[in-house]
Amino acid sequence: MSVERYIGRLAPSPTGLLHLGHAATFWTAYQRALQHNGTLLLRNEDLDPQRSRQEYVDAMIEDLAWLGIEWTLPMIVQSERIALYRAAFERLLASGHAYACTCSRRDLAQMTQAPHEETQADQPGNVDDEPVYNRKCRPATNSPAQSLQENTNYRFRVPDGEAITFIDRNLGSQSFIAGQDFGDFLIWRKDSLPSYQLSCVVDDAEMQITEVVRGADLLKSTARQILLQRALGLQTPAYFHAPLLRDEQGIRLAKRHHALAIRSLRQRGLSPAEVLKMIQV
Incomplete structure (x- = not known):
């Protein structure tokens, strides 16, 4: 009996710097791939021409690598597809x-x-x-x-x-x-x-993704995407929706939280281990 090969993905959008919320979700995706002895792919979701910037692409690659998250090359770029x-x-x-x-x-x-x-x-x-x-x-x-x-x-x-x-x-x-x-x-x-x-x-x-790991704010998007998969005759992957990180006021983290950007934390001298400790939820 064959065992399905695990293929996960990271899918950041280069419209701002990655923050702790992104780090938490991407770290979960990385750990899930490791637990299943699987493959993790990186997808650059750059389909917002007004807000996507190459500097954010460079920053997200550097910040993910700095955290110790590894993926299989090459990076998939949506604007090329x-x-x-x-x-x-x-x-x-x-x-x-x-x-x-x-x-x-x-x-x-x-x-x-x-x-x-x-x-x-x-x-x-x-x-x-x-x-x-x-x-x-x-x-x-x-x-x-x-x-x-x-x-x-x-x-x-x-x-x-x-x-x-x-x-x-x-x-x-x-x-x-x-x-x-x-x-x-x-x-x-x-x-x-x-x-x-x-x-x-x-x-x-x-990309033959077998499990999608993303934030719990995208549960409705999963329902929509299941309908699209059915209409297109595509297989539905498994889903793992991670809990959201929130600020001191209980508001979910977003790119407006510049002080909690991975780049900002790095510049303050925090180590990867210290940042990873902050994202345990």
């Missing part, structure tokens, strides 16, 4: 899973409350990257699109009322209701780039 995402998007379009959305930013702002409000964002699974869509542009049927419209956003049509369930290897059984906990979500942007959800699914499948 647009053709893969485009092909997956066109499959979703042809199968009727995607539709054009012409809502303006003002239209979207008038939907339900933004999910990044701290009252919701501090609860595991409630941090989200977009509010529940009000279906304004959703067609009556899920027929295939006649043609691809450039400079247009596209959404994935979720099966309203369906429970998306999975067993998280750290947090246990999880369940989210499509159309209630999350709505039709963005998969292709009008700047001809994929959304986080689509690029993540395509890359995890192409």
